[in-house]
Amino acid sequence: MDVKRESFTTISEGIGRADYSANVEQSVEPIILSWQNEYRYYEVLPLILPGATLQREITLDRNVVAILYDFFLSDINNQDYSVLLELWTAAGAYSEFGSKTAPQTVEFHFAKGVPNFTKYRITIANRGLLGATPTLSIHGMWTEQTTWYAQRIPT
Amino acid sequence: MSIVQSLIAVINFRETVPLLQGVRVTKSFRLGGKITQIMFHFPPGCNSLVHVKLLKNYENFVPIQGDLALDDFTPLFAVNVNYDEYEPLSLEIENRDSGNPHTIECDVVIQYNESV
Numbered sequence: 324m325d326v327k328r329e330s331f332t333t334i335s336e337g338i339g340r341a342d343y344s345a346n347v348e349q350s351v352e353p354i355i356l357s358w359q360n361e362y363r364y365y366e367v368l369p370l371i372l373p374g375a376t377l378q379r380e381i382t383l384d385r386n387v388v389a390i391l392y393d394f395f396l397s398d399i400n401n402q403d404y405s406v407l408l409e410l411w412t413a414a415g416a417y418s419e420f421g422s423k424t425a426p427q428t429v430e431f432h433f434a435k436g437v438p439n440f441t442k443y444r445i446t447i448a449n450r451g452l453l454g455a456t457p458t459l460s461i462h463g464m465w466t467e468q469t470t471w472y473a474q475r476i477p478t
Numbered sequence: 479m480s481i482v483q484s485l486i487a488v489i490n491f492r493e494t495v496p497l498l499q500g501v502r503v504t505k506s507f508r509l510g511g512k513i514t515q516i517m518f519h520f521p522p523g524c525n526s527l528v529h530v531k532l533l534k535n536y537e538n539f540v541p542i543q544g545d546l547a548l549d550d551f552t553p554l555f556a557v558n559v560n561y562d563e564y565e566p567l568s569l570e571i572e573n574r575d576s577g578n579p580h581t582i583e584c585d586v587v588i589q590y591n592e593s594v
Contacts, residue, residue: 327504329502333498339580340522340523342522344521344580345578
């Protein structure tokens with residue numbers, strides 16, 4: 324098969340992105356331009372004896388806005404745990420926003436996220452017969468407060 | 479007694495074009511038949527800055543007017559067009575990206591008969 328090749332110059336219409344012809348293995352990775360960051364809290368809790376309760380109070384930096392979506396408490400023991408979620412309100416007191424009892428794993432999922440707050444408290448009760456060191460994991464997103472207010476749709 | 483087989487041949491074009499350069503590559507096939515499929519591939523990153531067209535016998539073929547300039551897409555065109563032996567097929571690529579080279583691929587499928 325005969326092959327004929329001709330080259331010529333052309334005009335610029337802008338700047339694109341590198342593709343794999345430039346040996347860029349990450350050329351297909353999306354470039355994250357979001358102003359949001361991932362919020363993650365993870366802790367293996369200290370020993371909670373049967374019938375005992377443990378509290379965790381988590382305070383956010385006052386320059387940060389966080390929206391939390393998922394709370395997980397899990398343990399290897401197949402026994403019941405109770406989890407109470409409370410939010411610190413503008414009235415200066417804690418207000419409950421989630422409460423559940425379940426065996427081995429207690430999950431909370433807030434599809435629209437738990438709204439802006441400064442601190443929250445999690446109370447874990449071991450309702451089983453064995454001492455446990457469950458894992459607490461919280462996922463959400465956070466952003467700088469100035470960025471948050473700049474991005475909000477005015478009401 | 480000869481047996482006539484219906485076969486396909488894929489004419490492949492793959493060119494890495496430097497920034498602000500164009501290239502026109504012409505190939506042909508030794509037997510006549512029918513062009514049944516044409517595929518282009520634009521890798522992610524082209525950002526509609528790479529203009530591509532396929533010519534048949536030095537006339538606009540796909541597209542019939544203008545050119546294709548896509549991003550992260552592989553359009554496939556089913557056609558039913560006669561192809562004459564040694565008829566030139568030319569892929570013209572213009573890389574109007576002033577920052578990056580790009581690799582474009584075009585495959586032309588020709589269905590033809592051959593006596594065995």
